[in-house]
Amino acid sequence: EDKVVQSPLSLVVHEGDTVTLNCSYEVTNFRSLLWYKQEKKAPTFLFMLTSSGIEKKSGRLSSILDKKELFSILNITATQTGDSAIYLCAGGQAGTALIFGKGTTLSVSS
Amino acid sequence: SQTIHQWPATLVQPVGSPLSLECTVEGTSNPNLYWYRQAAGRGLQLLFYSVGIGQISSEVPQNLSASRPQDRQFILSSKKLLLSDSGFYLCAWDRLRGGNTIYFGEGSWLTVV
Numbered sequence: 001e002d003k004v005v006q007s008p009l010s011l012v013v014h015e016g017d018t019v020t021l022n023c024s025y026e027v028t029n030f031r032s033l034l035w036y037k038q039e040k041k042a043p044t045f046l047f048m049l050t051s052s053g054i055e056k057k058s059g060r061l062s063s064i065l066d067k068k069e070l071f072s073i074l075n076i077t078a079t080q081t082g083d084s085a086i087y088l089c090a091g092g093q094a095g096t097a098l099i100f101g102k103g104t105t106l107s108v109s110s
Numbered sequence: 111s112q113t114i115h116q117w118p119a120t121l122v123q124p125v126g127s128p129l130s131l132e133c134t135v136e137g138t139s140n141p142n143l144y145w146y147r148q149a150a151g152r153g154l155q156l157l158f159y160s161v162g163i164g165q166i167s168s169e170v171p172q173n174l175s176a177s178r179p180q181d182r183q184f185i186l187s188s189k190k191l192l193l194s195d196s197g198f199y200l201c202a203w204d205r206l207r208g209g210n211t212i213y214f215g216e217g218s219w220l221t222v223v
Contacts, residue, residue, distance in 0.1 A: 034211060042200065042214035043154075088154065097144055097169075098212060102153035 002027045004091045006101035014109055017079050021104045023089035024071040032092035033065050033072045038103070039085045046074070048092075079108045112137035116201040116215035123222055129174075129188040131218050133201030136182065141203040143184040144212065145176055148198040160184060196222045 007022045025033065032050045036043035047056045049065035049072060056063050060079075065072045076083055086105050090098040116133040123129060135141050145157040156169045158176035166176050173192050177185045184201055201215040 032210070041217045045211050045213070048211055090154075092210065097156050097159050099156075100146075100154035 002091065002093065002099050004089055004099050004101035006087075006089050006104050008104060009102060010105040010107070012107045012109065013079055015079060015081060017108075018075065018077045019079060019106065021074040021076075021087050021089075021106070022071065023073070023101060025089075025091040025099075026070065027091035027093050027099060029094040030067070030091060031094055034090045034092060034098065035063055035072070035074050036088040036090065037085045038088055043086075043088055046087075076106075079106075081108050081110050084108045112203075112213070114201060114203055114213060114215040116199075116218055118218060119216060120219040121221070123191050123220065125193055125222055126190045129186070129191050129195070129220070131186040131199055131201075131220075133184045133186075133215055134182055135203045138203070138205065139181060141182060141205060143178065144202040144204075145184065145186045146200045146202060148200060148217075149196075154200070158186070191220075191222045193222050196220055 004025045013019055032048050034048045035046040037046055047063045049063060052065055052067040060077045063074045084107050086103040088103045089101045092098050114135045143160045146154045147157055148154050158166055158168055160166050160178045163178055163181055173195060174188050199218045199220060202212045204210050204212040
């Protein structure tokens, strides 16, 4: 059965800390790994990764994919309270819908 | 640019009552459309997806149904709600199904009492 597993499920850090969120996947006909940020309502797209070892970066957020070990990480440096959210990881496979993990709830305290 | 809207944003319904959530996409044609449900601690569960008018695929057996009467309209329905139907429902779309970025509507909070 295809699945995406995220860890940790929840995390509390202080402003300025660096965090690493993990996502492992078992997805047949794998095509891509996607990260979303969900604050109060709709998840918003962060990254899509298709190639191993190529880091994608947006401001303080970065992500990388390892297709050999079947995992991805999302790094957030110098965290801010506005980074508090649920971070969702999803595996994309050919011809069908994304498979989502349960998410990591990040809380950043000031 | 493309936009997606869904409504209502929140609703409280008694057990056994019907449900209708609507979703429309603007600024694109022939989108793939999805309904997801998000229950606390359970991530996003795919309920239905549609690749065209009248074409609905169901991912899990349940008390819900979906319809796509027009190209950019997707409706989630139930004839009789259960307590377990409570959750956050998200409509989403993409153009090329299969590992590509999907975009979500604002979501609908359903509480069944």
